[in-house]
Amino acid sequence: MKKVLQELGEVEGIVGSLIVDADGIPIVECLDADSELVAATCVQIVNSVRDALAKLEEDRLVQALIEPAEGKIFLREIPDVGTLVAVSEKNVNVGLIRLALSSASEKIRAYREAL
């Protein structure tokens, strides 16, 4: 899982990433920041979004993008594992990062299934 995050870090613009479980506890991290804070906060965001989607009778959350002024935070759901959080610079190719996240989350899901 660490390797997957390291590969993700090689994608242009990605500053760091981590995987957090449903309770906000980091599973693996590749991030030069207070990962516990990032993990806990991101799970809070994901949970609120999920609640909101439920109220709208929408399907499950797959991905969310948060755009603060200085950069971007990508949140990608991985069933049975938790949330993949990727932090990027401000001006990045969002499509490229989405693809990378999709591939990373597939790898992690496959790893979880093989456990």
Next chain:
Amino acid sequence: MPTIDYANKEISCKIVYYGPGLCGKTTNLQLIHRDVPGINKTNLVSLATEKDRTLFFDFLPVTLGEIKGFKIRFQLYTVPGQVYYNATRKLVLSGVDGIVYVVDSQRSKLQENLDMMQNLRENLAEYRMDLATIPMVLQYNKRDLPGIVPVEELQRAMNPRGLPWFEAVAVQGIGVKETLKAIATLTLSRIGKRTQAAPRDGAAAGPSNATDTGQPKRSIFRKTNP
């Protein structure tokens, strides 16, 4: 029932030293730790208060030889004797295979001995075990003190089942080994002899469905896997 591990060739039994406060339960374990030759010595774990009263439990694992190739291991526990630590006594009794009831022989303690026996009966009942059938020996401790109750009177009061009993002066090591040997023998000789329902869970709740699996008993010494 004791745990029987075919892979490591081990039988392990849980023995609990029970009795009122300050009757000498911890002293028994300390003396076993110090004196019994040939036991595989590890540390005696004591969770005690500042004044050396047992707070949680004492724990001493010992290996007492081999029977037909099986290492015989005993996990010896004590319970705290003070009345208000009953929750702890109850949890230490979980999965118990044999009991050493340590009696304080002093006349002033007779009622406490009786009360704690009743407490043992109630706590065992919560695990659906019966004081009348669990392997148990009695140790009449502190026989060196003045003002002690004669053995005949203790027998009438404490031992209606006619269980094995021993006089002891645990602080001097007198009677300690004999007591351990007796409970070890009694507990092991119960293997294979079912006398009552065993609860599935350590806890009190749940249906009593654990005993008869309908499968034939197998010899402990046969090697085939099921």
Next chain:
Amino acid sequence: MGGGGVVIYDEQLTRINSLIGHLLKESDAKCALLVGKDGRTIARQGFTRTIDTDQLGALVAGAFSASKAVAELIGEPEFSTLFHQGKHESIQIHLLDPRTLLVVTFDERTTVGMVRLVTKAVSGSLREILQAVYDNPDVEEIGTPEEIASTFDGVFGDSEPKGGSKQP
């Protein structure tokens, strides 16, 4: 007979050991134990040489039972997982089934999240084997009381109880 005794066969223990070995490998944890709620260690894997696993099992089971009382106070029947974090070493105690605890010790090389993730992944298979273990048939007697007592003679030195202590 009494409470939490278990009969366990070679093949069952091998499967348990392989599962908890897998858990250690995947989670980068140090040591894993299966402990009965009564404090008996059923299986152990990993760096167990420097740890007295008998003591660890007894104390962990005690701590877990004590936490049950705490849980009840706040309206839970019992906690399913306990986690104790130290400066370098930590321990997770997970209730696998009503009678068994899975205990994992780990250090900074991994995270509690990773240990939890892998624990969850292997729990189902472990539960299945344990169910079979708990369904094992009883065994026959291992010997007469005399045979058993004579085995202990060597350990205790003398065989006869001293003065006035024989069964009436």
